[in-house]
Amino acid sequence: MNAMVKVMDWSKFTAEEWFKQYGAYIQTCRMKSGNEPDSLGVNQIYWLICENNKGAAPRKNQLICEIDDFEADEVRKIIIDLKYSSRICDSAKAAVKLFIEKNVRGMSLRQMEHEFQLGRTALDSMIFAGKYFLNGHDKRLRIN
Template sequence: MNAAVRIMDWSKYTLEEWLKQYGAYIQTCRMKSGNEPDNLRINQIYWLIVENNKGVATRKDQLICKISDFEADCIRKLIVDFQNSTTVCASAKRAVMLFIEKNVRGLTDRKMEDEFKLGRNVLKSMVFCGQYYLAGHDKRLRID
């Protein structure tokens, strides 16, 4: 019995793009699940929205999910493994988590200031450091 081994192609997107795609994937999963209005376990509201949006031009700030379940699971594992790592100091973890939050949730600088109660310059430097730390921590990831 040969099991097919799937390998993640990390070169497909940059680190930021992977996290943004993961955020879009999470939003899509939230829309698909939730209160299922029929016995077939199909969320009719989600499918009506998909059908209505078929000819509508996408907005600049709108992100379309282009990753598979396998790729999303690999990104989730990357985030969880980093969070549970015992070899990374607390300040580096904090910087990386700010970088992840910004990209996965699509937060603006203003929203991050309000939520994390940090100054704009501190946030920008921590997000920048978090990006480079994560890319250096995992050599499969690339940044621009």
């Protein structure tokens, strides 16, 4: 039996884009809620809605999911590995967590200020540190 092994192409997106795509994937899974209406994919439904809303200005934070189940699962594995790794100190984990939260959930600094009870400058520097720590920790993820 010849089994086909899928290999992840990490060069497809940057680290930020992978986490944003993972957030979009989570949102599409929530939209599906178990059943796809009339056997249409969620992206097809999105485009049908866009066709219906001609003239309405597109939102700047709108993101279309471009990853499949396998890629989303690989990104999820990285997030879990970072969260529970004993090789990473607590302060680095906090910085990486903020970087991931910002990108997966699409949060603004203002929203993060209220949720995490941190100042904007501290958040900005911790997100920056998390981004660069992640790049040094996992060579598969690239930053721009």
